[in-house]
């Protein structure tokens with residue numbers, strides 16, 4: 575098997591990093607203070623296996639019973655636990671393509687049968703995503719890398735038609751217009767995932783939550799590591815949920831800057847998919863051009879994401895950074911595209 579390939583995390587400083595959808599703003603000072611306070615001799619002891627303090631706080635904030643909440647070491651860990659729990663050898667796991675490629679990797683690790691269903695060109699929900707015999711269906715919403723969004727009404731219809739477990743991966747939903755959290759109350763087979771890696775500026779803390787009805791959560795608890803989240807995690811999660819105003823402010827700024835980035839990229843003549851996330855996907859004229867732009871920008875210490883994969887090999891994905899970072903990217907990109915028009919090659923070989 576291939577294994578999941580995460581975006582680059584350069585070891586040298588000085589990069590403008592717009593490749594892995596991190597938040598450009600620091601975590602809340604209150605969260606940092608809470609972590610500092612938890613850095614004490616209690617670290618001698620194991621953490622609470624159910625992270626009860628964080629579970630209760632998340633339940634309160636998201637309007638859910640604590641029994642319907644489970645914390646994880648990033649939503650990636652929750653995706654791993656879910657795959658272990660609900661798919662056995664040879665079982666079908668369905669997800670759209672192009673989307674988050676970890677779903678495919680997790681299916682392979684499990685010996686399950688991954689089934690990638692292609693999105694149509696407009697990135698609406700593909701009809702064949704309904705697979706009556708699928709044990710698991712993964713839908714990232716907003717989707718990555720496209721940034722596009724599927725309305726809740728459509729996911730409700732999908733939940734009705736699916737007999738297996740439907741996982742709605744809402745990693746970017748704080749940047750979107752609506753969310754699917756209340757489908758958890760409506761359907762016994764729906765799991766909604768959230769992460770603090772993007773909107774909460776805490777990718778380094780690995781904080782994720784799963785929301786689902788009690789029988790599913792109880793199943794997940796059986797399969798997880800007893801101590802899957804640590805004491806600093808619990809302190810950071812509680813403090814984050816106590817300081818949502820800080821997150822909301824940054825989310826507002828990022829949404830405003832996303833619209834600016836989209837407008838400027840379109841002004842340069844690129845096709846940009848409508849985004850409800852903290853990144854945008856832009857299409858260039860060819861695979862060679864997209865790869866060339868990625869490589870040239872990297873040489874200038876501006877990192878964006880490029881995949882030489884079907885459907886998206888002529889696209890790049892750009893995280894919404896600070897206004898200064900966006901302007902640096904736009905300047906460098908405009909110069910590259912200008913050279914291209916003059917017939918100079920952008921690719922570096």
Ligand SMILES: *Cc1c(COP(=O)(O)O)cnc(C)c1O
Pocket residue numbers: 647648649650651674714718743745768769770771777780781782
């Ligand atoms: C970033 C991302 C995740 C991973 O979140 P972590 O909580 O950092 O593990 C999961 N799903 C999607 C679609 C993502 O983009």
